[in-house]
Amino acid sequence: MVEINQEEQEQLNEELLIETLNSENIIGFREEFLYLHPYDQAKFFTKIAQEERLRIYRFLSPKEVSDFFEVLEIDDDEYKDILAEMEPQYVADMLSHMFTDNAVDVLNMLDKLQAASYLTIMNKESAQEIKDLLHYEESTAGSIMTTEYIAISANQTVRSAMHILKNEAPTAETIYYVFVIDDDRRLVGVISLRDLIITNDDTMISEIMSSRVVSITVDADQEDAAKQMRDYDLLALPVVDFQNHLLGIITVDDIIDVIDEEASDDYSKLAAVMDVDTIDKNPFSAAKKRLPWLIILLFLGMFTASLIGRFENTLNQVSILAVFIPLIAGMAGNTGTQALAVAVRGIATGELEEESRWKLVIREGGTGLITGSICGLLVVIIVFLWKGELFLGFLVGVSILASLFVATLAGTLVPLLMHKLKIDPAVASGPFITTMNDLTSILIYFGLATLFMSYLIH
Amino acid sequence: MVEINQEEQEQLNEELLIETLNSENIIGFREEFLYLHPYDQAKFFTKIAQEERLRIYRFLSPKEVSDFFEVLEIDDDEYKDILAEMEPQYVADMLSHMFTDNAVDVLNMLDKLQAASYLTIMNKESAQEIKDLLHYEESTAGSIMTTEYIAISANQTVRSAMHILKNEAPTAETIYYVFVIDDDRRLVGVISLRDLIITNDDTMISEIMSSRVVSITVDADQEDAAKQMRDYDLLALPVVDFQNHLLGIITVDDIIDVIDEEASDDYSKLAAVMDVDTIDKNPFSAAKKRLPWLIILLFLGMFTASLIGRFENTLNQVSILAVFIPLIAGMAGNTGTQALAVAVRGIATGELEEESRWKLVIREGGTGLITGSICGLLVVIIVFLWKGELFLGFLVGVSILASLFVATLAGTLVPLLMHKLKIDPAVASGPFITTMNDLTSILIYFGLATLFMSYLIH
Missing domain, CATH: 1.10.357.20 (SLC41 divalent cation transporters, integral membrane domain)
Structure with a gap:
């Protein structure tokens, strides 16, 4: 009973939201829509018609759209169609506001030429970060890592580390692990926000960091990354090159997707179906x-x-x-x-x-x-x-x-x-x-x- | 090549550690062993002989053993055998140092009588928390939740919230989400540590908390909990009763286990094998x-x-x-x-x-x-x-x-x-x-x- 009521409620909320959207009530729509969790925003977005989506691109900034675009669950073809609806500059701005790994996922669905055209009109810094990640082969640790991590030096105090952390918190994908690197950007340690918080402000990072860091090389299989994060109960896993330079991190939400994906991949193959998790339309x-x-x-x-x-x-x-x-x-x-x-x-x-x-x-x-x-x-x-x-x-x-x-x-x-x-x-x-x-x-x-x-x- | 060397290295380290253990070098062993990650400690523990395990119970405190006991991957029968090797009081102390959900997992493997006998000699507070959780049916949200969460009131400042957080950080299972409850312990909001850190110390919690909390009722299926955490990218999901009173939280590491478990459960059944993930010995x-x-x-x-x-x-x-x-x-x-x-x-x-x-x-x-x-x-x-x-x-x-x-x-x-x-x-x-x-x-x-x-x- 409870479930049905909940569903009905959701249905009702959706209809109201569509109404607000179509009556060109910008302020009302923004208030309602931005209050939703990105996952619910994405769910709403996949249900509406093209003309309603076109309104959304007018009512919301590229950054606001990027929030739910990251968690959209649609086909490659649908992605292409939707991107084609937007102005190229709007797409470029939206991509540059996404976490790098997610922007790469979107670009990987497009033709090379199309992807390149967005990168050209994007701001240079974001474009470079994305280009760096586009190289990595599918299903490797590199392909699912993000470059939005927080790195500090061992020779600083907890106070100064917290200062960096507060500054970078709004853009970092996770702030709950802070990675310690040397002057050459080699990974030398890790410290959790939990430890930073309970430690005296004047303590040196080198004293409290753990120098036994679990990391993974950039070419390793994403399944190995998943296994390590599961075994060691990590919220983020640093990805390094072959000289132990820190390249990025893999966060636990991406790993959950990997575990899900791999399991249903094996399941699909046991049943000789291509991909059991995509429900076909016809x-x-x-x-x-x-x-x-x-x-x-x-x-x-x-x-x-x-x-x-x-x-x-x-x-x-x-x-x-x-x-x-x-x-x-x-x-x-x-x-x-x-x-x-x-x-x-x-x-x-x-x-x-x-x-x-x-x-x-x-x-x-x-x-x-x-x-x-x-x-x-x-x-x-x-x-x-x-x-x-x-x-x-x-x-x-x-x-x-x-x-x-x-x-x-x-x-x-x-x-x-x-x-x-x-x-x-x-x-x-x-x-x-x-x-x-x-x-x-x-x-x-x-x-x-x-x-x-x-x-x-x- | 790299992998083989790594395995050899691990092998070597293990042999050295066993030597240290058997030569009764308490200080040396403690230093080496406690430096390891709990997962590696558990791996080592499953490999050694009974007489070596008995040494470990002398060299390590119940709390130290509890750290890796939580992540031990062994059969129910092996659990029983290993607990039988320890002094009952040692077991009770160890259980009371575990996170409640993990202690419950261990007790669920034992006969009811055996479990009750440990609860009797345990300190009262821990015993009560465990008893509360023992009721919940298998595979429900209640059965995988833990009670070690941090809850605050909406009518306090960020400064006082951070103070509570610092105090409870050593025992809470996660500090990255703080839950906001009213005087009646009803769940009214949530705030992430990320938000607490970037907000001015004098701000009231009520101003910055999110009152749109994703939560799950205690009797819901653990798969639904997994789905919610995956969809909403949560690190912790609050579990409530039917009047929305906060009972506990489910953390992301438990959810990874659930996803893994359910997927290989479906897989096992498709192949008509009881449990495909347990490799049989004979x-x-x-x-x-x-x-x-x-x-x-x-x-x-x-x-x-x-x-x-x-x-x-x-x-x-x-x-x-x-x-x-x-x-x-x-x-x-x-x-x-x-x-x-x-x-x-x-x-x-x-x-x-x-x-x-x-x-x-x-x-x-x-x-x-x-x-x-x-x-x-x-x-x-x-x-x-x-x-x-x-x-x-x-x-x-x-x-x-x-x-x-x-x-x-x-x-x-x-x-x-x-x-x-x-x-x-x-x-x-x-x-x-x-x-x-x-x-x-x-x-x-x-x-x-x-x-x-x-x-x-x-």
């Missing part, structure tokens, strides 16, 4: 994303079909064999997916260290044998009770044992191998490994059946 | 976790087998039909998993609002028709080219079209229905929906084949 765009996978899997499935085709003779003689095809193939697919998921997440979360890989393979082999034996035995009993055929039961049971063993090993070895070859192991999606395991399990089943054909015909 | 415990799923799926598979058994007559006459069983079942399984993943994540991330559910079903139905038509057409062509049989091609093609349509709808409807019935939709795991789709697709395929049998026999 069936065509959804189909377009899924078809590439399905068509690959269709051809793999055809391969399986042609494999069974080779055993047509066997099938002609004992057509009951066909009855257990989905069971055997399905069970192999299921165990393979289980093993795959464990390996893929183990690699992604870094819990699988280099040394324990072989241990994992041996352990998974053992797991495959155990699950295979138990499921195989169950099948022997069920088939015997159902059909009264002991030999057929054994044939199916042994096939399940062998298939589960092979499928578990394949589910483990394939992602480990891919990781070794520097391919994202999550690409070995669930359906892919399932279809592969269909193939091997059917080979095992029909191979055994053909071999022991004489026992099957009575 | 094949038996791994098999124990996977077997329940596999056995359920085995029986479902048997059901599919008996379904094909009913078409034995059809199969006897046209054994080539068996060739396409894995293809059709597999394709249905794959599309079902794709649709399932989209729906499960859509529900989990809250992107699917109530109103758009029917839209999703219609859209997914459309997607199923499109992918089904294209894959079906491809199959007709391939089977014709391969076998020269146009009718067989049509039969398989139409079966694929129908199966893909049904599977896509099932993959969407099942999780939506489960969500409606307040069951976690992620339980409809990938292999489960795959096996269900095996069944329907085979029913379609053999049903059509039996119906049009006369065309298949030449």
